[in-house]
Amino acid sequence: MATIAQGTPEIAAQEVNYLNVEHGWKSWLFTTDHKRIAILYLISITLMFFVGGFMAVLFRINLLEPEGIFSAETYNRLFSMHGIIMVFFFLVPSIPATLANFLIPIMVGAKDLAFPRVNLLSWYIYVIGAFLTMYAVIRGGVDTGWTFYAPYSSTYSNSYVLAAAFGVFTAGFSSILTGLNFIVTVHKMRAPGMSWSRLPLFVWSNYATGLIQVLGTPVLAIVLLLLAFERIAHVGIFDPNIGGDPILFQHLFWFYSHPAVYIMILPGMGVISEIVSCFSRKRVFGYNFVAFSSMAIAVLSFVVWGHHMFLTGQSVYTSIAFSFLSMMVAVPSAIKVFNWTATMYKGSVSFDTPMLYAFGFIGLFTIGGLTGLHLATLGTDIALHGTYFIVAHFHYVMVGGMVMAFMGGLHFWWPKMTGRMYPEAWSKFAALIVFIGFNLTFFPQFILGYMGMPRRYHAYPPEFQALNVLSTAGASILGIGYLIPMVYLIWSLKNGPKAGPNPWGAAGLEWQIQSPPTTFNFDETPIVTEEAYNYGPLEEVVG
């Protein structure tokens, strides 16, 4: 794909790379290397993922019995903290702050992101936000749901709303700084010859994500600030008893939080484009359409928030407009799904672990996306609003989509990040377990929601028990599916077979440098002469 003046990496037994160039905790905590910061982020978000996952285990246990096992109050706190941690501390930074942080500079042929110190700052801000939120957890948690709806959160809730809200507020700035860094890097740091139409689609999707982060997150910050002031000073901003407008909270909140849903899926779509192309050994079908569909999703994401508010009494014309615009999002999403499928058509498809996750993504995201249309439809949303149908829908997109993509991407680039291969058989087994566990957990919830079981209740009528037990059983399988990779990936750090620079025979600048890369990625700035995904015949592939 590009000409890089660099010695053949095979000879070096103990070559210098970004991991062994410096040692000691200072070299990590004061690093400005985007790759090391990506590793710091990876460790932090994995910890938060398991904390949030643990909450999920607990409330799934509660739902084994129709009358519940924990008190309603405990249950409320468990699902709220699960949502807050998973959304703001795992999903939002998941792929951008780890894989994209590691890969975007390399993919565009740069030595680092445009603002390396800002990048490190964003990690510290994330950690401070995480500590604030964990403080709220330890003190007893929050019971408002992840949406912090006012006036419950501002006036009535007796839980640690302020600490959690400040945690989320703080973490938001880390997200803004990451997005800002990506935007400037993609605009200004591209190597000679790396035109916009040659950018890997992973870069495109993270660029679109960056736009949403930069434009949406400040509004979340301000709404949380207003909420905090109302809670502290009891001035009516959202509480109707003292002259406030609770609907304003929802408008401001969803102005960020609906676009944020696309922060939580666009980077995953970028990963899938890379994986599908590599393991089909073909150029992504309709590159321009896939690239621009990312931008279309980013733009549309800002004009659909009203579909969260069909039942708030907003004007029916507003609802019709939001319903129509929400349906429009299906178009660029479908373009991506069809183009991935077309990429595989007549390709040399192989079934390595990343590709298994990509298959999982495509199937589950399609279900998640199509059920979104039920919810964007005014009539059906009235029946389905606030039921488990919603829960199932967004978990199909967030977990079935984003987490699958994250796992796929992690396996795909693991050899690049660590220089080691993971155990193939175990990883395929784990991918299968995740897929089975996921469907077992969340498909019953579609049925439960359709039957009318409302979300966010600690108890339910006995006739829903069978499906709830099924869901809890699935959740335990899913949990094991996430623990297995945790074990073998850590094991592979020492014991995995050494990976060459390009174990998949993949195209892309990141595969032309040594694994793991050196601190500055490239000895000399590469000159790009070809389009992305220029896959030749299989014979050329060297491990």
Place this chain on the structure above:
Amino acid sequence: MAETITPVKEAAVENIRLRHHFATPAQQMDAATLGMWTFLITEVLFFGGMFASYAVYRNLYLGAFASTSEYMNVVLGGTNTAVLICSSLTMVLAVRAAQLSNRRHTMLFLVLTMIFGTAFLVIKGVEYHAKWVEHLVPGFNFHYPIPQFQQHAQILFFLYFMMTGMHALHMIVGLGLLTYLLVQAYRRVFNANYFAPVEMIGLYWHFVDIVWIFLFPLLYLIGHRK
């Protein structure tokens, strides 16, 4: 680590502080400019949330909002507007002086900008104090002379304190940045080849001024529209 600043040693070009990961000074300058503008866009959205809330409540409670203008000190607010516009002028003159490698003028105009900025904050403090004395601080100390507007006027004063407070916070950060620039200018860091920080912080300063240009009529002059 890796954040070393390499002065490019060329006969014609001196004192360019090129960071390791940029290829050319032009690229570094472009990145800084785009980065600052992107940051300012996030700031627009940040204040945008408050302006949106303001628009909603002004629409709902126009009478109560208009009645508050009587308790806003237009003279002090107007003076502050003038002070900030002057500070923008001195800021841009500081940028120009830096671009012309004129160290003395750079420092002079930076100091003038800081004086204007501090004057703004002092006047703002006087206004805040007056609000406290008149029992117009929402939440803690609020007693509105017109009883039927007690609740709704409090929302306006809440927005007033929140918006001008956020603005003042940005001014304080700006003053900190200007101090940093002054120290750097004193150390002869800036010259015709390297003035990016002055220009970037200048952009920030102008942005904060523009916010005030919107805040002043929206908060002080509601009732003056006859």
